[in-house]
Amino acid sequence: MRVKHPYIIPFIGLKLGTHTFEFELGDAFFAEFEYSEITNADFQVEVTLVKKSTMMEVTMDLNGSMQWPCDRCGETIEIAVTGTDHWVIKHGDHTESEEDEIWVFGPQEFQIDIRQRLFELAHLSLPARRTHDEGDCNPVVMSKMSELETEDDSDAKWIALKNMKLENPSDQLEDIEDWEEDDE
Template identity: 35%
Template sequence: MKDLKEYNIAFVGLKEGSHLFEYQIGKKFFEAYNYEEFTDCDIQSTVNFVKKSTLIELDIAINGTVEVPCDITSEVFDQKITGDLHLVIKFGPEFNDENEELLILPHEAYEVNIAQYIYELIVLSVPSKRVHPKVLDGTMESEALKKLNELQINEDTVVKEEKTTNTDPRWDKLKDLLTDK
């Protein structure tokens, strides 16, 4: 993860108060994590870093697009994503990141790397079902959609098949045994 040193925030020299950090995230960021779900991305991340006397508050926000394949047609499109994360950093005897909203750093720490939090926020902001906008509005022309429309079951044919299906006469005799209550 040596490619992600630009996401280190050295808080020892910062004055108490609010500090704003901005990052432009591209494909190179995800290559450091060997994450290949996106073919490309263009994401702006802003980090509001509030240093207080005993703790640090981070508000991370992302906004941008990731280029992903459509789940229906496999056509690549830009999926818009937004997200935010609030993180509190406290100091203790040893490192602890078990709680997703609280990070405990050792007392001797002088910087924090926020790359992992930005990565998780982006990955979790992408919807699990990705559908091309042109599929939703009906303007998409693709071979996959044509084939799906050909194979679609029509309700008319299903109703006709149900009417023409004959039942076994043995079961009809059993239906006569039922009494109205």
């Protein structure tokens, strides 16, 4: 049976001690969030729950890969993603906000909803540099890019021209036209 939100850990029936759970995060998981940066992902998460009489410790280890357009050339590459999250859940008189390193659960709680935490862990685990290794980018795209960079240089000339104060505006126009011809 397919459960819509299976990203919960029911702890109430568990014995004291260590328990592990496996979760898969793919596109269906991230599509349910409004602001997800992640597509074409295949992540596995192992969640370790250590249940003690007065508290619980939760550790999540994420491993997987994601298809991503290289930030330099745009060609799809596979990016390895790993990350870890850890927090403590204490038992209290009432449930407090579930945001920090310590959660407080009131007596009515019976399960841990890790969905939001998984989403955040996945995004925090994305590497900042998402490009091919140096020299592995698509050569056609890279040579086109260097052409565009040359054109950017002529933009700089235009800006310099605009800032020039010539006494006769028609002289300025002629100068610009000459410059354009030089570029050809």
